[in-house]
Amino acid sequence: MFETLSIGKTALLLCISSESEEEVIRETSILNGCKVLKGRVGSMDSAKIFAAIETAAKKEGLIKDLYREEHSLYHTVLEAYSGVCRGQVGLGDILRTAGLTFSVVRGPRFPGDDTDGEWIAVALYGNIGAPIKGYEHEVMGFGINPI
Template identity: 65%
Template sequence: MINVDKNITLGKLAVLSVMYSGEDESALQKKGRELGYRLYKGKVGSMDSSKIFAAVETAAKKEGLIDQRYREEHALYHSVLEAYSGMCRGQGGLGSILRSAGLLFCIVRGSKIPGGDGDGEWIAVALYGNMGAPIKGYEHEVLGMGMNPI
C-alpha cells in the first residue's frame, strides 16, 4: 500500500488517482477527502472527442463537482481541453484521423494546496488510458492533465 503525502496537491491527486487502482486508489482518495478535496473517477471510451468531453462534464455535474454557472462549466471545459490536448500530444482529434481512446478520468475540486492558499477553488482533470488505431494491439498509453481556477 502506498504512503500518501499529507501535502498532496490538487493536480498530483488527480494524476495519481487516475493511475492507481485497488487499495492504493482507495487510500489516495481517502487522504484527498480528508484534506478537503472533492473527487470523482470514471471511465470513457470513444473515437469521438466530444463524447469524452461530455462524459467528464456529465459526471462533474452529476457528482456535484460543478454547478450550472458559466464560470464553473468554463473552468471544467478548459481543464478537460488541456488534459485532452496533452493526451493527444497537441494534435486534436480522434475519429477523424482513425484513432480511438479508452480512458479513465479523474476530476478533483479544491484548493491548489491542502488547507488553501487564499487563491480560491480550482478544478483539475486527468485522463489516462490507451489511444491508437481502433485495432486491438495498436494502442499505447497516454496521460494528460489540465487545471483551472473556478
C-alpha cells in the same frame, strides 16, 4: 501514506491508482478539502469524451450548472485532452480511438491553503491508437485551472 497532496498530484495519482490505492487517495483528498471522482470513457468521438467527464462532474457535485464552473472544467479537460492527443486534438476523423480513465479533483490547490480560491484538475490516462486491437499505446494528459 499521503499526508499532503496538491490537487494536481491527487488527480494524477487517482487516475492511475489501483482500487486499494484509490481509497487512501480519496480519504486524504477529503481530509484536504477536495471533492474527487474517477471514471472511464472510450470513444472515437472527442465530444463524447468531453461530455462524459462533464456529466460525471455534474452528477457527483464537483461543478454546478453555472457558466464559469462549466467553462473552467471545459478548459481543464481540453488541456488534459491536448496532452493525450499530443497537441493534435482529434480522434475519429483521423482514425484514432481512445480508451481512458479520468479523474476530476476540485478544491484548494494546496491542502490548508484556501486563500487562492477553488481550482479544478483533470487527469486522463489510457490508450490511444488506430481502432484495431494491438495498434494502441499508453497516453496521459493533465490540466488544471481556477474556478
